[in-house]
Amino acid sequence: MSRWRRIAPPLVFALAVLVLWEGGVDFFRVPDILLPAPSKVVEGMVTSWPLYLRHTWPTLSEILLGYVIAMVLGTLCGMVIAFSRLLGNAIYPALVATQIMPKVAFAPLLVVWFGFGLMPKLILVALIAFFPIVINTVVALNMTMQESLYLFRSMGASAVQTFFKLRLPAALPVYFAGLKIAATFSIVGVVVAEFYSSDRGLGYLLLIEVSNGDTTRAFGSIAYLTILGLIAFGSVALIERLLVPAHMLKRFDESPAARASS
């Protein structure tokens, strides 16, 4: 009953938006090239699925590889900043400053530097996903309270024990918040990179469809990109659920650190 009450309002709202969209397009006779009805978009998505699928694989692999690069580098970098006071002081301000810089602005330059292959896409995805991961890793590893560290020292804990029994588990919720943000960011990166330099992928397909005036198919591409994003976010959330007790997630999703970094 309460579960239904939680699910029903957003479902009804989404359905209402779709109905309004469908009805509005029909009523005002909006041409497809401006805004296709949702039913036509879905129809195109279903009938042209082999085409979409063919362009999904390159995009998916770019996201996956770029994301893994960002995760490895971002986590390592964050750990260095969190654990070395000198390096942290040196790197962190620059990092926060560059976080404001719009990473997608590098897309055309990446073509100049790396051409049209896989490389510029990986770099843009990695670049865009890197920052939320580093920042959240730093914040997450500094979440440990001083008194807890005192307690561990008085128990005679080694550095390894302190890391695995205290810092790491305490860091996970905020760390995963960063990973989830990065997952959604990586979709943005991949689309922009494909706009600039590609002959395959959903971003490339989207560009071609728009220039052909096939807005209906373009909406289909956007829908498939959204599904990719949901899958990326969902996979990270799933791993998080396996590793972090539920009662810790509730609290940290509302924490200012998680909010500030999003």
Place this chain on the structure above:
Amino acid sequence: MNFGSTLALDHVDLAVREHEFFTIVGPSGCGKSTLLLLAAGLLAPSAGALLIEGRPVRGAYTSAGIAFQHHNLLEWRSVLGNVLLPLEIRRIETEHYLARAKRLLSLVGLDGFEDHYPYQLSGGMRQRAAICRALVCDLPLLLLDEPFGALDALSREEHQLMLQDLWMRERKTVLLITHDVREAILLSDRIAVMSPRPGRILDTVQIDLPRPRRQDISETPAFIDYSRRIRAMLFARETGSGRS
């Protein structure tokens, strides 16, 4: 002891006896928490020395259990998991200590809550779990920094008696830090009274009241007398320099 650039403690000279319940009472900001960290070897004094059983302590002193005002329980571990943590770290998870952990939990009324998580407990229960964690390794010294400071007045009184029970059973050497004069007299064998920052020890008061003490002991003339003496010391400066 220099803390940052502020002198937190000035010429503090304390000797705590074995099996004694020793309390430091003082106004907030007098450096009494610093003193506890010094006693635990978690901070190094800028001058002077800490001796335990006649030997100087260097680095963290690992033969003391500590509980702070905040419980510092690990929220991803159950109550029992938290109490067993010191055993895990010291790699002494023997049958004997496991039994001790469970016995301690039942002594403080947490039996049946072993598998609960800290977020499912009341403030007082978390504090009790934290004290069990400090006691589980059966170490000779127990350091307590305002362990009941965040509790409401009524449960604080309950917890004080519970602590007395535990202490009479276990006979650890206890160093308690508090700003609650009543709590200090109720629980202690001796009380050191500290001045405001930079903290100095004004005097040490021996409390000769029979145990076990109950809360209504605070209405006896002897208790009121101790209370008066200690308060006079604590407030001497303000009233002395002000309205006299």
